[in-house]
Amino acid sequence: MSTIERLASSESFASFVDSEVNLSGVSDTLSEIIEENRNLKDQLEIKKHNAELILADLDTQKNQLVQKEIEQANLLAQTRANEATFQAMKAETTSQKSALEEEQQKILQDLARQYNATNITAGDPSKGGYPYSGQCPAAKLNGTQYGDRWGMYICECVSYAAWKVYSTYGYMPNWAGRGNANQWLANARAAGYTVTSTPKAGAVGISMAGVWGHAVWVEAVSGNRVYISQYNARNAATGYLPGQYSEQWVDQGMYTYIYFGG
Numbered sequence: 515m516s517t518i519e520r521l522a523s524s525e526s527f528a529s530f531v532d533s534e535v536n537l538s539g540v541s542d543t544l545s546e547i548i549e550e551n552r553n554l555k556d557q558l559e560i561k562k563h564n565a566e567l568i569l570a571d572l573d574t575q576k577n578q579l580v581q582k583e584i585e586q587a588n589l590l591a592q593t594r595a596n597e598a599t600f601q602a603m604k605a606e607t608t609s610q611k612s613a614l615e616e617e618q619q620k621i622l623q624d625l626a627r628q629y630n631a632t633n634i635t636a637g638d639p640s641k642g643g644y645p646y647s648g649q650c651p652a653a654k655l656n657g658t659q660y661g662d663r664w665g666m667y668i669c670e671c672v673s674y675a676a677w678k679v680y681s682t683y684g685y686m687p688n689w690a691g692r693g694n695a696n697q698w699l700a701n702a703r704a705a706g707y708t709v710t711s712t713p714k715a716g717a718v719g720i721s722m723a724g725v726w727g728h729a730v731w732v733e734a735v736s737g738n739r740v741y742i743s744q745y746n747a748r749n750a751a752t753g754y755l756p757g758q759y760s761e762q763w764v765d766q767g768m769y770t771y772i773y774f775g776g
Contacts, residue, residue, distance in 0.1 A: 619748045622724065626749065629768035630763075630765050634751045636752045636753075637760060641759055642677075644674050644677050644745070650757040650759075651669055664677075664687070665688045669756070669757035670745065671695060674743075679718060683774050694727060695728050696727030698729060707773060709773075711767075711770055713735050713766045716774075717771040717775075718732070718772045719742060719769030722770070735766070738765060739765060740763070740766045741761065741762070742762060743761045744759070744762075745758065
């Protein structure tokens with residue numbers, strides 16, 4: 515209604531004034547509501563924009579997560595493939611090692627015959643004071659070998675020889691990584707120890723035969739014969755088992771000797 519129409523329809527001027535006051539108040543309220551709605555709309559636009567940014571970020575994170583899951587799946591597949599390859603290589607290496615050990619033992623037995631080995635005896639496994647004798651030959655038979663303090667595998671010939679040197683002279687070099695018996699002569703020369711073909715009691719005898727060679731401890735010398743003690747030389751006295759203690763007489767030419775005690 516226009517102002518004239520409102521005036522004409524009013525019963526009195528007072529009612530007209532009241533009506534105009536009410537109408538003005540309603541107009542002000544509507545203006546406030548409109549302004550509030552405008553502000554709410556602006557806030558909603560901002561929130562909508564922020565929500566769109568969050569959704570975009572979530573999409574990015576989702577894509578990154580999917581990519582990581584793909585990478586993890588590929589890595590797992592590669593790991594499984596590598597594990598299978600490793601196990602196959604391990605089985606092949608173990609088989610080759612067993613074959614080499616058998617070949618090594620046959621060579622030692624042939625050498626023992628060639629150098630007139632006699633009086634072969636298994637002896638007491640703790641003989642010689644070897645501190646790991648209680649673990650032999652189990653440490654070898656169960657597929658796991660453990661190292662001694664000088665870098666040798668326990669129950670092997672070199673570990674026993676290293677113990678004899680240490681217990682006799684109070685010191686034995688750590689030759690980890692180069693401790694095969696056929697490496698001892700070069701190690702000894704490099705360390706300044708005497709290496710000779712002449713045996714004496716308290717020396718280490720080294721045979722270079724086979725894949726790894728063989729180390730023994732010289733207990734006594736008689737003429738051109740030496741009485742030795744050793745570990746891991748399979749023979750009739752030890753039931754041809756690995757990691758066993760034995761003693762025997764052999765011709766001195768079977769070994770080259772290292773004097774650790776001067």
